[in-house]
Amino acid sequence: MSSFYLNNLTDYNTAYEASVKNTEQFWDAIAKKNFLWKKRWSRVLEYDFSVPKIKWFEGAELNITENCIDRHLENNADKTAIIFEPNDPSSESEYITYKELQGRVNKFANVLKSKGVNKGDRVCIYLPMIPELAVSVLACARIGAIHSVVFAGFSSTALATRINDCDCKIVITSDGSYRGAKTIDLKGIVDEALESCPNVNSVLVAKRIHSNINMANGRDEWLEPLLNDASESCDATVMNAEDPLFILYTSGSTGKPKGMVHTTAGYMVYTAHTFKNIFQYQEDDVYWCTADIGWITGHSYIVYGPLLNGATTVMFEGVPNYPNYGRFWDIVQKHNINQFYTAPTAIRALAKQGDDFVNPYDLSSLKVLGTVGEPINDEAWHWYSTTIGKNKCPIVDTWWQTETGGILISPIPNCFSGKPTYATLPFVGIQPALMDENGNEILNTKAEGRLCIKFPWPSIARTIWGDHKRYKDTYFSAFANCYFTGDGALRDENGHYRITGRVDDVVIVSGHNLGTAPIEDAINEHRNIAESAIVGFPHDIKGNALYGFVTLKSESSESEIEVIKSEINALISKKIGPIAKLDKIQITKGLPKTRSGKIMRRILRKIAHKDTGNLGDISTLLNPDVVQSIIDNSLNK
Ligand code: PRX
Secondary structure (H helix, E strand, O other), X not given: OOOOOOXXXXXXXXXXXXXXXXXXXXXXXXXXXXXOOOEOOOEEEEEEOOOOEEEEEEOOXXXXXXXXXXXXXXXXXXXXXXXXXXXXXXXXXXXXXXXXXXXXXXXXXXXXXXXXXXXXXXXXXXXXXXXXXXXXXXXXXHHOOEEEEOOOOOXXXXXXXXXXXXXXXXXXXXXXEEEOOEEEOHHHHHHHHXXXXXXXXXXXXXXXXXXXXXXXXOOEEEHHHHHHHOOOOOOOOOEEOOOEEEEEEEOOOOOOOEEEEEEHHHHHHHHHHHHHHHOOOOOOOEEEEOOOOOOHHHHHHHHHHHHHOOOEEEEEOOOOOOOOOOHXXXXXXXXXXXXXXEOHXXXXXXHHOOHHHOOOOOOOOOOEEEEEOOOOOHXXXXXXXXXXXXXXXXXXXXXOOHHHOXXXXXXXXXXXXXEOOEOEOEOOOOOEEEEOOOOOEOOOOOEEEEEEEOOOOOOOOXXXXXXXXXXXXXXXXXXXXXXXXXXXXXXXXXXXXXEEEEOOOEEEEOOEEEEHHHHHHHHOOOOOEEEEEEEEEEEOOOEEEEXXXXXXXXXXXXXXXXXXXXXXXXXXXXXXXXXXXXOEEEEEOOXXXXXXXXXXXXXXXXXXXXXXXXXXXXXXXXXXXXXXXXXXXXXOO
């Protein structure tokens, strides 16, 4: 895997030009050179964004786990594939070699087979960041089952929605999880979820916290004895290039979460190629991404991208502030981390604690620093670069999405450097465009608009599970023949992109994508709530936080209102998860509405942003006077 490194700006310019002029030839060469195929493709790309239909490497046959594991065994059987760093710093780290990983994945795959899981079946994985999570993901891929990992911070209702949406019959979970000083009863959450999932007939439970949990007769089984009895060999199921590899849910601005479907070959080629080039991974480096495998970042850049490159990848079970705010840097020192990839919200939270938590540690192993998930502000960028990177590590501000499968816009360290707050230039093969309000592409280099991508890349999601129409409506309808990202961006005179944020009703809170409508739906179930509107507002650490404007059905006393406010957040925690809780709740007499009854969120957004100087023309509202009373009582004055 030594070839295809982009080593300097000329490499990038040449490769970029080729990737845009002869896209098929470009990816054909990369796919041929770097992977193990059981059968080559008959066609590199077939697509039509107006359907939409996208197929990469059609006709090819492969199994991604042979590329992630088996092919490394010849030279690197004893190399560490995964370093597991537990929540408790005094517990031993675990080092899983490629050979061991193969045995563990195969055993797990055989257990799944013994439970009747076949190619194409959906398997729900609801696990903390323990080795079983990576192993179960790969075990599904080994036998062609479609994994649907649900982040273990989601509530029972959110879990049930995801299980039912793609009709999983089996759930993999653990007795519980550690999170800093706390333990979480994951199995209890699963039990509650399964009360509304009649089709789940098997639950496999990993032992982690050794708690006394309920095991439903005939449905729940401990994993350990099953794995002990299973064989270490398992033939890799032959997959077609376009067979689904996984489903991963992401919030939409309305309605239920969208099950983004990623397929096998294109996802493999793109995540491998981006990982190698953007993180400049070299043989023997140790790479650490702090994300959870429950998000796309963990799928692509903890599991698949690194393992496809035969890398050593770290899985961290804990949190950045346990036992104290130096934990990340302790781990960097302990494992001599070379590439470190985290989110702006974590950087801001750690920077706020001061450098005393950083200074005791030797961070000299670091070579590349990455950030992902939301725009990184100037201050956080500089702190990261100076205090962590000692001004010698390039920062890769990587912009991408669950839907894109891999990084689309990012600096490439050897080729061109980062610029604070800019994701900079498109990766090879990526053709961004900025659109104006009328749907036309803005051709000036320096511009601001809605960010679209004009041409498919190998790891673009192919559909929304069970709802191709929604896929078309969400991503391919706003602008003709383009993929619409939902983000706004500006482009400087050198063609460098800076992502400015969502232009829809999605708010990114601590790097988590949250649709506001599903949160409103959740709280509107409260017996005393007439209606609500939720918007984002800037927050020092989280990037954005949520502000809810709520009207009540009946007059309530101050103490009743306090109870209602805490019930609102309890409801959100239950229906979605604690990450979606509101930071501010303002009880209002009414919400500003158009004459057709639509809530004017634009005005509420301005109030939440303390930007009430220019609210635009509000005279046409159904209830203009309500605006002033909301401003007068605003919690963000
Ligand atoms: O708004 C962009 C923001 O995160 C959104 C995608 O969220 P999700 O699907 O959860 O995936 C996150 C991890 C890839 C985008 O539409 N976003 C992601 N990375 C950046 C970003 N915004 C600015 N800069 C980034 N580097």
